[in-house]
Amino acid sequence: MSVRVGAAAESPSFPMAAKAAMEDVQLRQNVRHATGVIRAKRALLVEEKADWQQLRTAASRIKEHTMRYLDRYLVQFEQSCVRAGGKVHWAEDADEANRIITGIIQSHGETEVIKVKTMTSDETQLNTALEAAGITPYETDLADLIVQLGSDHPSHIVVPALHKNRMQIRQIFLDKMHLETLGREPKDLAEAARRYLREKFLRVRVGISGANFAIAENGSVCIVESEGNARMCLTLPKVLISLIGIEKVIPRFRDLEVFLQILARSATGERMSPYSSIWSGVSANDGPSEFHVVLLDNGRTKVLADEAARQTLHCIRCGACLNICPVYRQTGGHAYGSIYSGPIGAILTPQLQSMRHSETLPFASSLCGACYEICPVKINIPEVLVHLRAKVVEQGDSPIVEQLAMRAAAFALAGPRRLAAAQGFARIAQKPFLSEGVLKNLPGMLSGWSSVRDLMTVPEQSFREWWRDRK
Amino acid sequence: MKISLFITCYNDTLFPETGKAVVHVLERLGHSVEFRAEQTCCGQMHLNTGYRKEALPLMQRFLEVFDDAEVICSPSSSCVAMIREHYSILAEETGDPTLRDKVRNLLPRVFEFTELLVDRLGVTDTGAFYPHKVTYHPSCHSMRTLGLGDKPIRLLKEVRGLRYIELPGADECCGFGGTFSIKNPDVSAAMLADKMQAVAATGAEVCAACDNSCLMHIYGGLHRQRQPVRVAHLAEILASEERR
CATH class of the missing domain: 3.40.50.10420 (NagB/RpiA/CoA transferase-like)
Known part of the structure; x- marks a missing residue:
């Protein structure tokens, strides 16, 4: 086939x-x-x-x-x-x-x-x-x-x-x-x-x-x-x-x-x-x-067989989700690489291809939810997007650096002592990027962020430290 | 009423002033507040990026930590949205009926900060004084998932000295979207540019929101462009008693 x-x-x-x-x-x-x-x-x-x-x-x-x-x-x-x-x-x-x-x-x-x-x-x-x-x-x-x-x-x-x-x-x-x-x-x-x-x-x-x-x-x-x-x-x-x-x-x-x-x-x-x-x-x-x-x-x-994503097939092709989508409005339809563009395209195109192609499409959304709100047949597009993102990750198709970062974050968030240690580490690790009281020129995956945005620094005291010392 | 705070991992780490402000407002209103130090994260970042397996233990930790809490309050719309929208689905996926029951039992006790004030405590006047021009960005989760409606604005309008200015195109996303801003930095930046233009057009001194994640994004762009507008979580404005 x-x-x-x-x-x-x-x-x-x-x-x-x-x-x-x-x-x-x-x-x-x-x-x-x-x-x-x-x-x-x-x-x-x-x-x-x-x-x-x-x-x-x-x-x-x-x-x-x-x-x-x-x-x-x-x-x-x-x-x-x-x-x-x-x-x-x-x-x-x-x-x-x-x-x-x-x-x-x-x-x-x-x-x-x-x-x-x-x-x-x-x-x-x-x-x-x-x-x-x-x-x-x-x-x-x-x-x-x-x-x-x-x-x-x-x-x-x-x-x-x-x-x-x-x-x-x-x-x-x-x-x-x-x-x-x-x-x-x-x-x-x-x-x-x-x-x-x-x-x-x-x-x-x-x-x-x-x-x-x-x-x-x-x-x-x-x-x-x-x-x-x-x-x-x-x-x-x-x-x-x-x-x-x-x-x-x-x-x-x-x-x-x-x-x-x-x-x-x-x-x-x-x-x-x-x-x-x-x-x-x-x-x-x-x-x-x-x-x-x-x-x-x-x-x-195949889409029909996936209960969590089946609603994708409810689409009546009205295009309302495209017109309201803040991503589509910036990029237009060609960026989606498919006849089906916008939020509905981001969920439909990869699914039709059994998630073997177009794996970046489920991530082409800020999950703002405007598509779900406007959809006349109530397709919960953000929910399907998140479901499909999990499929991409499960297949091992997400970037290696991201996988490592997510595992590291999961480790750090597994308990309050680890989290406190990570907060301490972040305060030190941010030092090379400090400039004018904010962080600039961040490395790797974060470079796209810092190309047009500054990042607030990690303050010296976390909330949990403040709370502990307050008593 | 004993109010248990879920400060959230990024507020804890990056925006401790917001947590302090929540404590301040609730105590000023005569409530007793607790912070359970075992809490970490709701799992939103992992779930939204596709790391469902990693999100599950974070949900389980949340359920354990707040098992017997009477009322849970969080100053983050997107984290409350995560809990309300996804915890039931995550629990369902495990096929564990105990987990499902725990989630069912948890959900009615979780409140976003302005929900707690307006709906549960019936307060719109928090006794704050903040003599500044303020505009308000309704974050997507606060507006669409939680349906906060005009609650944050009602709270702002009761603040003495504050001049509220409506944000044009308020319901447009600022382009943050968590890891979206890292995976699609160019589209995210274009969305941010529109939002910054709207904020600047108001002439406000301060842009407020119920989500520090969006504010971090908006601030990041404004600061890079050396725009004079500041950002502040709504709780920090409601906590303010500054005098001229």
Whole structure:
């Protein structure tokens, strides 16, 4: 089995990638501005919902229940989907999913596909597989199109081109759409994209989508979006293929009531997404005549098996945790080395890869808890982060110096006499670094700290000594 | 009421003035205070960095030391958060029902300093005098895990002579995060820069918090930049009776 999360396994460590990303002043400005706008819109719309906390609880419970009985709901979804005229394929990993999809396209003799709303296909690196098979994929979600034309990578779960501003996007369009002139207003850019995409919508005969929800009881698939491009992709082609992570299943149609209320508010700061498309199988003379679902595992059942981390699979990809995260807001999404960035990416990416890659991601958080507070399905991300950190340490993948320091600290804290001795030792050991009444230029692991911060000195008398002498 | 202090290892070592201030405030309010010298650390640093095995004996020591304490008070939100959030999970993992019961029995007796004052003792006026402009940084653990809300600010507002100035973007993390600041020093420094800018914008003389760890971080940046703002644990302000 070859589980893959895009190119995450080959990506540099988070601290290194973050350092590089933070040198890009324009990127930081774009990220800060965009996340700030979405946060403000979200806050207003959440405030008007008196039952917001109840909705969060309901969503969390539905997900918890679904994960507990995921095996049953998946089979039920398959049966319902087939009954509605769809075909269901099961893919254990990225390669199998890509093979299935490539096979379907080739069986129709087609060499082009239009794609929309499928982060999962970035996870499996579907575009690379398609190109290798001589098939040209066109991204049709506006932001994904910008990323594809710019030979770039998505930096946000909901707003993949969030790191680009309008002028940068205009330049990409000018260069890659071979335009001679292009205005500077949003409507000019939208018009250029519309012309570019409309031709493909009308010509290309195979569409590939992701899914926000797959409904077990009736086999329906649901996608929410802002532009209407997904609606085009889902209805115009002859063949439609939906690549769906197995965690996207929900039991009943009525569960959408909860999720559609929280998703758009959390994701884009809208009451509802402008387009919510829900379809079941195929209908004669209306929409695609062939509908395939590829259900993807790619490491998800391993996550499911870990009870303490299972809640990771509850994620509905709203991106609220990215927008609120003080780490993400400094670095942007690329530093996470994965299509899944921000706090949710920090727990999802390493787990999908069975903790064999991306081991610095669980440490890419100050554990401030803002992600947990904002998460509409109440994923306790800090708790999962701490759980995964323990896994990294257990595997022996933490730095040796850190291991030694932590063992030494555990030894010193094992009793009051040892602690007092350590305090005495610290008073002496700090002397070489004393400067202007504080500590500077600290060695080794601490050098990063002291590069921009001073450290208070260890005072001559500890509290315990003061207390002892006081009596 | 006999109040047993959990001073915490880093306050004991690096910030003894905070512990002294807690003693001072509680005694001034007429309570009797004890410090059990066998205490060391709650295990937060080890647990949060992934060293669960090392955290467990520290929790066991804590449970033993404070086994029969009536009320336990700690001037560190993050340590109280560690106890409240993680002790049950750690105990559960051992599968030892005695340990689980001990934790269950411990939790209602543990109070963060401002919780003890406002919720348990019903005090907001501690009789302090502190003629300075003060802003308050609500640390992440105090705000999100403990839900201290406006308790610290209510306490500050009762201090005579004190002018409270609200901190813009108060709910943003200062970037400390324990070993996060060592493992991700650049991101941490960028977060700190935002926090320092916010603190400086208030024009306050003093930045207060209920966590010396965050204050150590904020001070570290301010001092390097030679900014005139000082930092002080809330307890030190409440203990103050300085006269002009």
